[in-house]
Amino acid sequence: xxxDPADKTGLLSGWKGAALAGVVGALIGGGVMMAAxxxxxxxxxxxxxxxxxxxxxxxxxxxxSRVVTANRAAIETPYAxxxxxxxxxxxxxxxxxDYACTYCRRSNADVDRLLKEDxxxxxxxxxxxxxxRDSEAAARASLAAAEAGKFRAFHDALYAAGRxxxxxxxxxxxxxxVAPPASPQAGDGELARNFQLANTLKASGTPxxxxxxxxxxxxxxxxxxxxxxxxxxxxxKAG
Numbered sequence: 535x536x537x538d539p540a541d542k543t544g545l546l547s548g549w550k551g552a553a554l555a556g557v558v559g560a561l562i563g564g565g566v567m568m569a570a571x572x573x574x575x576x577x578x579x580x581x582x583x584x585x586x587x588x589x590x591x592x593x594x595x596x597x598x599s600r601v602v603t604a605n606r607a608a609i610e611t612p613y614a615x616x617x618x619x620x621x622x623x624x625x626x627x628x629x630x631x632d633y634a635c636t637y638c639r640r641s642n643a644d645v646d647r648l649l650k651e652d653x654x655x656x657x658x659x660x661x662x663x664x665x666x667r668d669s670e671a672a673a674r675a676s677l678a679a680a681e682a683g684k685f686r687a688f689h690d691a692l693y694a695a696g697r698x699x700x701x702x703x704x705x706x707x708x709x710x711x712v713a714p715p716a717s718p719q720a721g722d723g724e725l726a727r728n729f730q731l732a733n734t735l736k737a738s739g740t741p742x743x744x745x746x747x748x749x750x751x752x753x754x755x756x757x758x759x760x761x762x763x764x765x766x767x768x769x770x771k772a773g
Contacts, residue, residue, distance in 0.1 A: 599747040601735055609731060609744055612658040613724050616680040619649050623656030625766045627759065628744040630732050633672040633698040634665040635740040637753035642693050644756040648763065655763060659689070660728045661721070662740055670725075672698035677721040679712045688712055746770070 602609065610626045629645065631638040645657055661676055663669035672692060679688035687710035695702035707714060715721065732742065735749055743750040743759065746766025750758065 602744055602747050602749065605731065605734060608727070609660075609735075610658055612680075613660070613677060614680040615683045615685045616660075616677070617656060617658045618686055619652075619656040620654050621656070624654045624770060625746060625763050626656045626658060627763060628658045628660060630660045630662040630728065630735075630737060630740060630742040630744075632661075632663050632665050632669050632740040633676070633692055634663075634669040638741045639693050641741050641753045641755075642690070644759055647756055648759060652763065654767075659685070660731070661725060662728050662732050662737075662742075663725070664740060668698045668700070668703075671700065672703050673725060674715045674718075674721045675703050675707060675712075677724055678715040679707070679710055682712045684710045684712050 609628050627645070627648070629638075629641070631641075633639075648655055649657055661673035663673040676685065676688055676692070679685050688706050691709040692698055692702060692706035695705055704714075735742065735744070737749070738751050741753060743754070743762070745759065745762040746769060748762050748766070750762060
């Protein structure tokens, strides 16, 4: 249901005029608006409240792009062998995931399809176990598989098994030919880094994808990921 324009008054009164001018200016692309007074911008938004969602989305995208740029090396550098595709890919797709997340499992096929179709793409997986103890144990086992150079074999086997129960993790380890982690604390450093990165990105849950300068939240699907890759590649060429 669309919001009542009258309800925007309280929200708008808490904003600074300059910030409002920047948001609306970003939306309509008018240099005049960037210099407009706060009262003019407030009047415009009260008369056209429908522009607010798009303006805020563009503002979030810009802020997200700045965060990604500032943390790109940490985001795109894989942990050991937790990556696939082109080693020096012209576009890097990063997925923050949890083995207990059904949406991550659903997205796995989309990522696999992209890797098969795009020889210049690099995919990096970042463990972000947010759904409980089984998720955390699976993440540590996955990191051990990455260290052994058998991440994909373990990754795909565990997703194929369904929920990351202890038995499923053990079966995936056997299928991939990897040993269990050396200790219950194995991978602490990497997991801490990934949680910090996800927090910096203001990720709302799994899966969260970072492609180029964009942050995509949730199981957005093959087409959206493919488009994000294409846009990142076009942006890199333009730059």
